[in-house]
Every structure is written in structure tokens, then in C-alpha cells.
Amino acid sequence: MENFQVHLELDGAIATLKMNGDLTHTAEQRLINAYDKCATPKTKHIVLDFSQVEYINSAGMSIIISMLTRAQEIQQEIRACGLSPHFQKIFNMVGLSKYIMHFENLQDALQGLHAQKA
Amino acid sequence: MENFQVHLELDGAIATLKMNGDLTHTAEQRLINAYDKCATPKTKHIVLDFSQVEYINSAGMSIIISMLTRAQEIQQEIRACGLSPHFQKIFNMVGLSKYIMHFENLQDALQGLHAQKA
Amino acid sequence: MKKTASAKSEEKIVRLMIPSTFGYEKIAMNAAAELAEIAGIPPDRSQDLCTATAEACINAMQHGNKMSPTTSVDILYYLKDNTLEIEIYDHGAGIQKHPPKPVLERKLSKKDAPRGWGIFLIENLVDQVEFGISSRHGHVTRLIMKLQPAEVV
Amino acid sequence: MKKTASAKSEEKIVRLMIPSTFGYEKIAMNAAAELAEIAGIPPDRSQDLCTATAEACINAMQHGNKMSPTTSVDILYYLKDNTLEIEIYDHGAGIQKHPPKPVLERKLSKKDAPRGWGIFLIENLVDQVEFGISSRHGHVTRLIMKLQPAEVV
């Protein structure tokens, strides 16, 4: 049983990564593979949708940090949405909230971006 | 920490018992106390709202059976709503579904009754 | 937990000890649910297993351990290739005589007590049930759920 | 679990053993959540305790038991009058030197590896943490959550 899936949606300069399941060690390969597909300067914004993620552990945080490192190298912005208050707190503790803005839901996360695009 | 609450609403011949928490041994006294308040021939219909009940064990089933025994003695009808598919199956196994009709939600359970009342 | 057709996956064992106090059976249920998910058991069958596990724990607390709060109920979970097995141990003498099938109408007419559904539920919810006495651990109720054939990946 | 001002409630002990396999830490988390509920710990603090428990289990599997799937992580839960304590045991030599506080910017600039958040999270999420070696059980991480004063009923 694989308990992590990721679904990538590309829309111009915006890539949305919808995750489902537990963001832990076992998620690494799938998430990296998905990010590889949008790790190009053409993609300016990455939106991580956590609304279907129930559990994130320190290994999951490390995957996000690796992704952020790569994104910064190509001037990509990463946004997040759907984190529970508990994991918003953890993002804050680790310092990720300084670099990854959090929105309540996917619509809010995409709103400003689509305005830019238009 | 008390993990079972019951809220009684009386409306003419209809009594609604909204339960919240686990329907187990520890629920017995509270549920019986609530039923005592509507165990009169004036109340013709009892609606048990299980939508906020997550766990029912065999002791909880026994409490419902005791209540049904008393209700039958005074010609009260008992209806239920909000049981999960799992507990609908258990009600069916035990035979309770022959005596207690189940509705998806409280509104559906009350609908026919209010028509009768009017 | 993805299995390949060739790989022989090892047995996984989880062990839990809870006090004979009502409410603590939920810990045993949650562990059953988690293992059912790891084993790929579908949600409805997982709930069946959880209810059966809770009832076996409650019987172990009540009839086996006589509600002594310092006597534990021991639960062993075995995740094997084709089954998830849960053994619930208590320190009593075990079931002397299999109880007759409960009949709701006898209870509604007060011929029988309203209680007495535990074993009936257990037997109807899992694929196989065994009751036994182990010299080392006391009385055991063994619940067995069959797993679907491993997906080939 | 309602406590009265006068009644001295007894300590409750729950014990769990899981294999050193990623994913099984969720069983330990769920047990922590259930005990937190019994203890009346509010949901946000319960989630803190669950995350800390999971991280301590993962460290026990990785660094203590070197991911040997047949070596178990043992978890003891003590529900006392004023605290909920969780001890996570592994069979390793323990933490040799307390790791320095991780700094995100050092990780983003690749000066440090992206990992290394477990102990930092544990220490920030529970009221008290202790690391130690027990001659009987091996290395232990002890997580302590303080309970609110018992409600008078």
C-alpha cells in the first residue's frame, strides 16, 4: 500500500502540486519526481496543496527544504495552502513560513498569481 | 473527562436525543436520565441522533435495547439518524433495524413526524 | 508496504498492553485500524476488525481480568503475508461454554438481559475467531482477517 | 476519567512495542492521542505530543535500532495525576552529543544537510524532554506533558 500520492498541474508559469497521504520518508521519491517536472525557469510559482496531507514528519520537512533550495536557485516562488494549524505552527518553528507563504485554500493561493498572469 | 453528552429537545409529541461522544458503558446513566424525561405516553416519537457519535460498543447496544423495551411498553416509536454505514450494519446484525427506522439525517427523520403533527 | 510478487515479506509483530479500564480498548482499536491500513484492508472491513477488537478487549477486561485495573490485557498483532491476526490475552480461565446466539426479541420481552452481544458481534465481523488457553499468557481470543492477494507491481 | 478533588487516582500504564519500520510510529502517535484525550489534554497540545512521539520513535528506529526490522521500539505511557509521560526505548548507545540547533538558512545554502529537525521539534513541542540510558532497556527518550489541575466536580 502506497500512502502518498502527488498530482501535478501545470498552468503557464504556475505549477500546483496536490499531495495526498503522509509526507514522510516514503514520499520523497514521488515528490522529487513531480518537482523535477516543473523545476524549470519557465515555472515561476509552485503551489503546494497540503489539504489532503494529514501527517508530516521531520523527513517530510527535509523534502520541502530541499525543494525550496532548488526553487531559490531558479528564482521560483513556493506557496503553500491547506496546512492544519498544527503544521502551520511547525512550519513556523522551522522557519519555513518566512520563505513559503501560507494560504487557507488553493483558491486563495492561486488568486494573486492568476491576476499577475492575466 | 466525560466523553458522552446527550441533549434532549422536546417538541410536542416528539423528543429528539442528540448524542455526542462514545456510546459505551459510561454513557448509560446520562442516556437513561435523558430518556426518563420523555418516557411518558405524551411523547409518541423518540428520535435518536447519532451523527456526533463515533463509537458504539456492545454495552451501548444494550442501552438502546433497554430503551426500546421501555418505549414499546408505552407505544412509543423510536427512530434513528446519522449512524455511519458500519453502525447501520451492526444495528442490522443485532436486529434493531427491524424496530428502529434509520434516516440519513435529523431533518429526514423529523419530516414525516412534523407532517403528522400538523 | 507494497509487496512484489517475488519478495517474501517478513511477518510484522506489534504488541500492546492496556489496563483493564473501560476506554483503553480504543487504543487497541486504533492500532488495529493502523495495521489494517498498512495491510491494505479496505475501510469497511477495517471497521469490522476494530469493533471486534474492542469487544474482545472489553470481554478480556470484564470476564477475564474482572476489571482489576492493575491487571493488563495484552494484545498481539501479527501482520503476515496473507492474514492480519490479533490475539487478545487475559488472565482468566476462559469461556467455559460458548454462549447461545442472542435473540433480540427475547431481550425486548425481558426474557433475557439486554446485554450479551460481544461474542456474537466478534464472530460476525471477522473472517475467523478462535478461543483458547495458552499456558504462558492465559486466555486468548484470536481474530483473523484474510488479506487480498498481494498486488503485483 | 473524571477526577474528584479528594480521590487519588492511580497511575495508568500502557505499553507498546513496534518494529523498526517506518510507518509503525503512527501506532505510537495514535496511542498518545488517545491517552491525551483520556487525560483531558486540549487538541492542539495533543497534536504537539503526537508529533514529538513520532519523531522520537523515528530516531529510535534509525539511530538506535539501525532500522533492523526485527528490533523493536518499546514505548511506555504513564498517565499520572499531573503528567502524561511517554518513554521511547531503543537498543542503541544513545545520543552522544546534543545536536546544535538547526538553522534553516544554513540548510538552504547547502552548508548543512536538509535533515536534522527531530530533536529540535521534540524539544519545542513538549513541556519537558529527557534523554537517558537505562541498564535494562537501552536508550530512552522521555517526553513529559503537564496536565491541567484536575477539575473539581
Ligand SMILES: Nc1ncnc2c1ncn2[C@@H]1O[C@H](COP(=O)(O)OP(=O)(O)O)[C@@H](O)[C@H]1O
Ligand atoms: N475473555 C473471556 N473470559 C471468560 N469468559 C468470557 C470471556 N469473554 C466472554 N466470556 C463469557 O461469554 C459470555 C458472553 O459474552 P458476550 O457475548 O461478550 O456478552 P457479555 O459480555 O455482554 O456477557 C460472557 O457473559 C462470559 O460468561
Ligand SMILES: Nc1ncnc2c1ncn2[C@@H]1O[C@H](COP(=O)(O)OP(=O)(O)O)[C@@H](O)[C@H]1O
Ligand atoms: N535514539 C537515538 N539514538 C542515538 N542517537 C540519536 C538518537 N536520536 C537522535 N540521535 C542523534 O542525534 C542526531 C540528531 O537527531 P535529529 O534531530 O532527530 O535529526 P536526524 O535524525 O534527522 O539526524 C542524529 O543524527 C543522531 O546522531
